[in-house]
Amino acid sequence: MSELNDLADKLKSEGEKFHAIFAGLTDEQWGLEIYTEDQTWTIRNVLSHFVTSERGLVKLFERIRAGGEGSSEEFSIDRYNAAQQEKTKDLPPQELLEQYKEVRSDSVAWTLSLEESDLDKEGRHPFLEMTTLREMIKMLYLHNIIHYRDMKKVLK
Numbered sequence: 001m002s003e004l005n006d007l008a009d010k011l012k013s014e015g016e017k018f019h020a021i022f023a024g025l026t027d028e029q030w031g032l033e034i035y036t037e038d039q040t041w042t043i044r045n046v047l048s049h050f051v052t053s054e055r056g057l058v059k060l061f062e063r064i065r066a067g068g069e070g071s072s073e074e075f076s077i078d079r080y081n082a083a084q085q086e087k088t089k090d091l092p093p094q095e096l097l098e099q100y101k102e103v104r105s106d107s108v109a110w111t112l113s114l115e116e117s118d119l120d121k122e123g124r125h126p127f128l129e130m131t132t133l134r135e136m137i138k139m140l141y142l143h144n145i146i147h148y149r150d151m152k153k154v155l156k
Contacts, residue, residue, distance in 0.1 A: 070123030
Protein backbone atom coordinates (compact mmCIF):
# COMPACT_ATOMS: atom_id res chain seq x y z
CA MET A 1 0.00 0.00 0.00
CA SER A 2 1.28 3.47 -0.83
CA GLU A 3 2.00 6.16 1.72
CA LEU A 4 -0.82 8.24 0.24
CA ASN A 5 -3.25 5.39 0.79
CA ASP A 6 -1.97 4.96 4.35
CA LEU A 7 -2.49 8.66 5.10
CA ALA A 8 -5.94 8.66 3.48
CA ASP A 9 -6.96 5.54 5.40
CA LYS A 10 -5.81 7.11 8.67
CA LEU A 11 -7.77 10.28 7.93
CA LYS A 12 -10.84 8.26 7.01
CA SER A 13 -10.79 5.96 10.04
CA GLU A 14 -9.99 8.77 12.47
CA GLY A 15 -12.77 10.87 10.91
CA GLU A 16 -15.28 8.04 11.31
CA LYS A 17 -14.20 7.56 14.92
CA PHE A 18 -14.70 11.22 15.79
CA HIS A 19 -17.98 11.42 13.89
CA ALA A 20 -19.29 8.55 16.01
CA ILE A 21 -18.05 10.18 19.23
CA PHE A 22 -19.73 13.49 18.45
CA ALA A 23 -22.89 11.80 17.16
CA GLY A 24 -23.24 10.02 20.49
CA LEU A 25 -23.21 13.17 22.62
CA THR A 26 -26.24 14.30 24.57
CA ASP A 27 -27.61 17.84 24.31
CA GLU A 28 -26.08 18.57 27.71
CA GLN A 29 -22.63 17.31 26.70
CA TRP A 30 -22.43 19.67 23.71
CA GLY A 31 -22.34 22.57 26.17
CA LEU A 32 -19.61 21.20 28.43
CA GLU A 33 -16.70 23.63 28.74
CA ILE A 34 -13.34 22.38 27.49
CA TYR A 35 -11.23 25.54 27.44
CA THR A 36 -11.72 28.67 29.52
CA GLU A 37 -8.56 30.73 28.91
CA ASP A 38 -9.19 33.72 26.61
CA GLN A 39 -12.56 32.49 25.38
CA THR A 40 -14.70 29.66 26.65
CA TRP A 41 -14.88 26.75 24.24
CA THR A 42 -17.46 24.02 24.65
CA ILE A 43 -17.45 20.65 22.96
CA ARG A 44 -19.59 22.28 20.25
CA ASN A 45 -16.85 24.89 19.73
CA VAL A 46 -14.26 22.14 19.40
CA LEU A 47 -16.27 20.49 16.63
CA SER A 48 -16.65 23.86 14.92
CA HIS A 49 -12.87 24.24 15.19
CA PHE A 50 -12.32 20.82 13.61
CA VAL A 51 -14.51 21.84 10.65
CA THR A 52 -13.15 25.32 10.03
CA SER A 53 -9.48 24.58 10.66
CA GLU A 54 -9.43 21.51 8.42
CA ARG A 55 -11.33 23.31 5.66
CA GLY A 56 -8.81 26.17 5.73
CA LEU A 57 -5.77 23.95 6.05
CA VAL A 58 -6.59 21.77 3.05
CA LYS A 59 -6.93 24.94 0.94
CA LEU A 60 -3.51 25.99 2.25
CA PHE A 61 -2.10 22.54 1.48
CA GLU A 62 -3.35 22.77 -2.09
CA ARG A 63 -1.61 26.13 -2.55
CA ILE A 64 1.62 24.55 -1.29
CA ARG A 65 1.15 21.57 -3.61
CA ALA A 66 0.78 24.04 -6.49
CA GLY A 67 4.07 25.74 -5.56
CA GLY A 68 2.97 28.36 -3.03
CA GLU A 69 4.77 29.20 0.19
CA GLY A 70 1.99 28.43 2.64
CA SER A 71 0.75 30.68 5.42
CA SER A 72 2.32 34.06 5.99
CA GLU A 73 4.54 34.69 8.97
CA GLU A 74 2.01 37.28 10.16
CA PHE A 75 -0.84 34.76 10.23
CA SER A 76 -2.42 34.51 13.68
CA ILE A 77 -4.00 31.17 14.59
CA ASP A 78 -5.80 32.81 17.49
CA ARG A 79 -7.38 35.52 15.32
CA TYR A 80 -8.34 32.95 12.67
CA ASN A 81 -9.92 30.63 15.23
CA ALA A 82 -11.84 33.49 16.87
CA ALA A 83 -13.15 34.68 13.50
CA GLN A 84 -14.21 31.16 12.52
CA GLN A 85 -15.97 30.62 15.85
CA GLU A 86 -17.88 33.86 15.25
CA LYS A 87 -18.89 32.71 11.74
CA THR A 88 -20.20 29.36 13.01
CA LYS A 89 -21.68 30.43 16.35
CA ASP A 90 -25.28 29.94 15.22
CA LEU A 91 -24.82 26.53 13.63
CA PRO A 92 -26.38 23.70 15.62
CA PRO A 93 -24.20 20.70 16.50
CA GLN A 94 -25.91 18.44 13.95
CA GLU A 95 -25.09 20.86 11.12
CA LEU A 96 -21.48 21.02 12.28
CA LEU A 97 -21.39 17.23 12.43
CA GLU A 98 -22.54 17.01 8.81
CA GLN A 99 -19.96 19.61 7.80
CA TYR A 100 -17.25 17.65 9.63
CA LYS A 101 -18.18 14.51 7.71
CA GLU A 102 -18.02 16.44 4.42
CA VAL A 103 -14.76 18.25 5.23
CA ARG A 104 -13.03 15.03 6.27
CA SER A 105 -14.29 13.25 3.14
CA ASP A 106 -12.87 16.12 1.06
CA SER A 107 -9.53 15.83 2.91
CA VAL A 108 -9.35 12.11 2.17
CA ALA A 109 -10.16 12.70 -1.52
CA TRP A 110 -7.60 15.51 -1.74
CA THR A 111 -4.92 13.31 -0.18
CA LEU A 112 -5.66 10.54 -2.68
CA SER A 113 -5.37 13.07 -5.53
CA LEU A 114 -1.73 13.75 -4.69
CA GLU A 115 1.34 12.24 -6.29
CA GLU A 116 3.73 10.53 -3.87
CA SER A 117 6.33 13.23 -4.67
CA ASP A 118 3.90 15.94 -3.47
CA LEU A 119 4.35 14.69 0.08
CA ASP A 120 7.88 16.13 0.13
CA LYS A 121 6.81 19.63 -0.95
CA GLU A 122 7.47 22.16 1.76
CA GLY A 123 5.60 25.20 2.91
CA ARG A 124 4.74 27.15 6.02
CA HIS A 125 2.09 25.62 8.26
CA PRO A 126 0.45 28.04 10.74
CA PHE A 127 1.50 25.90 13.72
CA LEU A 128 4.26 23.58 12.50
CA GLU A 129 6.14 26.36 10.67
CA MET A 130 8.18 25.11 7.66
CA THR A 131 7.48 21.45 7.00
CA THR A 132 6.37 18.98 4.34
CA LEU A 133 2.86 18.25 3.14
CA ARG A 134 3.35 14.76 4.61
CA GLU A 135 3.67 16.22 8.12
CA MET A 136 0.81 18.65 7.52
CA ILE A 137 -1.54 15.83 6.53
CA LYS A 138 -0.53 13.84 9.60
CA MET A 139 -1.29 16.89 11.74
CA LEU A 140 -4.90 16.85 10.48
CA TYR A 141 -5.64 13.76 12.52
CA LEU A 142 -3.15 14.41 15.33
CA HIS A 143 -4.71 17.84 15.90
CA ASN A 144 -8.10 16.27 16.58
CA ILE A 145 -6.61 13.67 18.92
CA ILE A 146 -4.97 16.43 20.98
CA HIS A 147 -8.31 18.21 21.44
CA TYR A 148 -10.10 14.91 22.11
CA ARG A 149 -7.79 14.26 25.06
CA ASP A 150 -9.02 17.52 26.57
CA MET A 151 -12.63 16.62 25.79
CA LYS A 152 -12.32 13.23 27.51
CA LYS A 153 -11.39 14.95 30.76
CA VAL A 154 -14.78 16.68 30.94
CA LEU A 155 -16.80 13.82 29.49
CA LYS A 156 -15.83 11.45 32.34
